[in-house]
Amino acid sequence: MYSTLTHLQSTFTADCVIFGFDEGELKVLLVERNQYPYKDWWALPGFFVEHSETIDNAVERILYEHTGLRNIFMEQLYTFGDLKRHPQGRVITVAYYALLRLKGQSTLKPHSDYVRQAVWHPVENLPELAFDHANIIARSLEKIRQKIKYTPIAFELLPEKFTLTQLQKVYEAIIGISLDKRNFRKKMLNYNFLKELDEKQEGVSYRAAKLYKFDKRKYAKIFQNDLSFKK
Amino acid sequence: MYSTLTHLQSTFTADCVIFGFDEGELKVLLVERNQYPYKDWWALPGFFVEHSETIDNAVERILYEHTGLRNIFMEQLYTFGDLKRHPQGRVITVAYYALLRLKGQSTLKPHSDYVRQAVWHPVENLPELAFDHANIIARSLEKIRQKIKYTPIAFELLPEKFTLTQLQKVYEAIIGISLDKRNFRKKMLNYNFLKELDEKQEGVSYRAAKLYKFDKRKYAKIFQNDLSFKK
DNA sequence: ATATAACGTGTATTTTCTACACTATCATAA
DNA sequence: TTATGATAGTGTAGAAAATACACGTTATAT
Numbered sequence: 001m002y003s004t005l006t007h008l009q010s011t012f013t014a015d016c017v018i019f020g021f022d023e024g025e026l027k028v029l030l031v032e033r034n035q036y037p038y039k040d041w042w043a044l045p046g047f048f049v050e051h052s053e054t055i056d057n058a059v060e061r062i063l064y065e066h067t068g069l070r071n072i073f074m075e076q077l078y079t080f081g082d083l084k085r086h087p088q089g090r091v092i093t094v095a096y097y098a099l100l101r102l103k104g105q106s107t108l109k110p111h112s113d114y115v116r117q118a119v120w121h122p123v124e125n126l127p128e129l130a131f132d133h134a135n136i137i138a139r140s141l142e143k144i145r146q147k148i149k150y151t152p153i154a155f156e157l158l159p160e161k162f163t164l165t166q167l168q169k170v171y172e173a174i175i176g177i178s179l180d181k182r183n184f185r186k187k188m189l190n191y192n193f194l195k196e197l198d199e200k201q202e203g204v205s206y207r208a209a210k211l212y213k214f215d216k217r218k219y220a221k222i223f224q225n226d227l228s229f230k231k
Numbered sequence: 232m233y234s235t236l237t238h239l240q241s242t243f244t245a246d247c248v249i250f251g252f253d254e255g256e257l258k259v260l261l262v263e264r265n266q267y268p269y270k271d272w273w274a275l276p277g278f279f280v281e282h283s284e285t286i287d288n289a290v291e292r293i294l295y296e297h298t299g300l301r302n303i304f305m306e307q308l309y310t311f312g313d314l315k316r317h318p319q320g321r322v323i324t325v326a327y328y329a330l331l332r333l334k335g336q337s338t339l340k341p342h343s344d345y346v347r348q349a350v351w352h353p354v355e356n357l358p359e360l361a362f363d364h365a366n367i368i369a370r371s372l373e374k375i376r377q378k379i380k381y382t383p384i385a386f387e388l389l390p391e392k393f394t395l396t397q398l399q400k401v402y403e404a405i406i407g408i409s410l411d412k413r414n415f416r417k418k419m420l421n422y423n424f425l426k427e428l429d430e431k432q433e434g435v436s437y438r439a440a441k442l443y444k445f446d447k448r449k450y451a452k453i454f455q456n457d458l459s460f461k462k
Numbered sequence: 463a464t465a466t467a468a469c470g471t472g473t474a475t476t477t478t479c480t481a482c483a484c485t486a487t488c489a490t491a492a
Numbered sequence: 493t494t495a496t497g498a499t500a501g502t503g504t505a506g507a508a509a510a511t512a513c514a515c516g517t518t519a520t521a522t
Binding site: 008009010011012048049050051052053054055056058076078079081082083090092094 | 239240241242243279280281282283284285286287307309310312313314320321323325
Binding site: 163164165181182185186204205206207208209210 | 497498499500501502503
């Protein structure tokens with residue numbers, strides 16, 4: 001069995017980059033570490049991957065232990081293995097990312113003594129981070145910036161019912177430029193995967209906007225021949 | 232030091248998916264294994280990642296040992312960690328891929344006793360493969376199919392000087408549909424990153440085609456504001 | 463000289479992208 | 493009740509890109 005050859009064994013961890021959208025800002029979930037190394041520092045939720053679990057299971061478990069979040073669909077980003085990324089020796093880490101609808105609560109309860117709290121931080125204003133986590137977040141940002149161009153990830157950040165202006169704000173926050181309202185709406189509505197509801201925004205002190213839903217089925221149908229190339 | 236906690240140690244390997252293009256076909260480089268498990272089977276070039284090397288270094292070394300190829304730019308694809316992917320216990324593997332100009336030689340000389348030979352196989356007609364390597368190749372194919380849509384990877388598969396028809400064949404082989412000659416040329420030439428040479432094809436028994444070169448600089452300039460989104 | 467095999471080219475139509483500015487609606491405060 | 497502030501909602505014209513489609517040209521081999 002390979003696992004007896006110790007020079008061929010690696011320390012292997014998984015880290016989670018969880019994005020949320022709130023107050024017009026893109027945020028990322030960080031934990032305050034309660035163990036060495038980097039005790040008291042902010043870091044990504046992350047821990048060792050055990051022998052008995054797949055990587056997918058491991059990130060799910062780790063995210064739950066560190067933040068209380070469950071059933072979050074995460075996707076693998078990249079595996080980092082620089083020799084100096086961990087002060088106590090070579091640790092390979094695989095990073096996963098996810099996009100989340102967040103509902104106001106800005107602090108989450110960890111179920112683990114290894115971290116004290118989990119808090120949303122605006123990506124534009126992050127504290128100093130443990131390990132190479134700033135780099136991992138930067139890579140994740142690049143990834144979602146690319147991905148939003150050809151995949152409807154924006155909807156994962158919004159409540160089920162949203163206004164077109166809210167949707168536009170998400171795009172603007174992620175790609176980092178401001179878009180023309182009319183062109184944006186024309187484009188989005190032309191895709192035909194938005195369902196206009198009979199409801200309007202409530203509780204606003206100005207003209208209420210129509211609410212829309214993202215129609216996953218229609219999206220799947222439209223894009224099953226994934227994005228073009230005719231002849 | 233973490234590496235003393237053996238239940239937190241993982242067996243970690245790296246595999247290489249090397250694509251080439253020859254005779255109008257996309258090919259992938261496979262090795263014939265000379266060790267258990269899967270002795271005598273075809274597999275991707277792959278081996279253990281050592282403590283002392285980064286993952287990037289490891290794949291470079293492994294590719295050289297298994298195929299004699301050096302200085303190939305590889306990119307990370309995905310990390311696979313299913314519990315059952317290796318018959319002797321849980322082995323995590325990170326897969327890298329690369330695209331290569333291949334120059335006729337269909338068999339390469341390994342510098343390692345672990346494999347007997349390295350041979351190019353058409354991706355449309357692969358032998359049965361060790362481990363989950365068929366799956367890894369399938370994922371790599373999906374990746375380059377996506378990537379060719381927004382990145383000039385086609386040129387990595389061609390000789391430095393090529394004809395427009397050869398270029399079109401690469402696109403057709405990767406995306407899997409046949410394209411209109413006139414539209415294809417119009418599109419490619421409009422990008423302005425192809426340099427028309429004063430040379431023609433030689434040794435063909437029909438009208439010789441003009442040769443072109445891919446101009447990396449121009450490409451970089453044109454696409455530094457990476458692919459669109461105005462307003 | 464002629465057969466063969468691939469080269470190289472243009473146009474009209476449709477679709478998508480872009481730029482751009484004003485009126486409508488609702489809630490609140492005067 | 494009326495005025496104000498804030499955001500919602502809408503159309504069009506021009507430019508650029510994508511698509512469909514077919515035939516004369518050139519080099520080689522026989």
